[in-house]
Amino acid sequence: xxxxxxxxxxxxxxxxxxxxxxxxATDDKPNDTIxxxxxxxxxxxxxxxxxxxPEIGHMEKSVTNLRKLVEPYTTWCQQTRLSAxxxxxxxxxxxxxxxxxxxxxxxxxxxxxxxxPAEFYPRAGVIGFAGVLGLFFARGSRVxxxxxxxxxxxxxxxxxxxxxxxxxxxxxxxxxxxxxLQGYVSAEKAFRSATAPSERKSMKKLKTEERKPxxxxxxVETKS
Numbered sequence: 001x002x003x004x005x006x007x008x009x010x011x012x013x014x015x016x017x018x019x020x021x022x023x024x025a026t027d028d029k030p031n032d033t034i035x036x037x038x039x040x041x042x043x044x045x046x047x048x049x050x051x052x053x054p055e056i057g058h059m060e061k062s063v064t065n066l067r068k069l070v071e072p073y074t075t076w077c078q079q080t081r082l083s084a085x086x087x088x089x090x091x092x093x094x095x096x097x098x099x100x101x102x103x104x105x106x107x108x109x110x111x112x113x114x115x116x117p118a119e120f121y122p123r124a125g126v127i128g129f130a131g132v133l134g135l136f137f138a139r140g141s142r143v144x145x146x147x148x149x150x151x152x153x154x155x156x157x158x159x160x161x162x163x164x165x166x167x168x169x170x171x172x173x174x175x176x177x178x179x180x181l182q183g184y185v186s187a188e189k190a191f192r193s194a195t196a197p198s199e200r201k202s203m204k205k206l207k208t209e210e211r212k213p214x215x216x217x218x219x220v221e222t223k224s
Contacts, residue, residue, distance in 0.1 A: 123160045130156040 134149030158165035 127153050127156045127160070 130152040131149040134152040135145060138144030138146075138148040154165070
């Protein structure tokens, strides 16, 4: 009994003299994840690549030479095609307004003939009869066949439609004046270009004639 009491009393002091490790709890969790690149199975050795240009073969050389030979002709064809397209577009742009005016005149004439005034057909008959009468008077001459019917029809038309005849005569006179003026300018240019060489020759002759007496004058003085 006495031994047990002594053991119990000595047990706390013996426990205090014993050394031991104490682990404290922490909130941080260890990171046990590893990337696949870090594994030896997934590592790929780095390799340096170098681009090597392929050698030009005989076929490629012949094709390049053919292209160089054909290139001037292809450019010439392209330029001629573009110039032809521009000319066609320019001609179409010039003809289009006239075509539109003719088309508009035809539409207006068609709408007018659908519901003409009461005196239109008698007047048209008189004007046509004047043209036939002019052909009858102009027998035997082509110039008369052109002048007489046109003149008689114009006179009869001016009697029925004086305003339209006056505007038509004015426009015709202006166009004829412009045409005559252009012809005069072109004739003057042609005359100047034709007379320019003869004038140059005459000026050269005059200069040579003026030089000849001056050259002879020292000889005359020495003789005297």
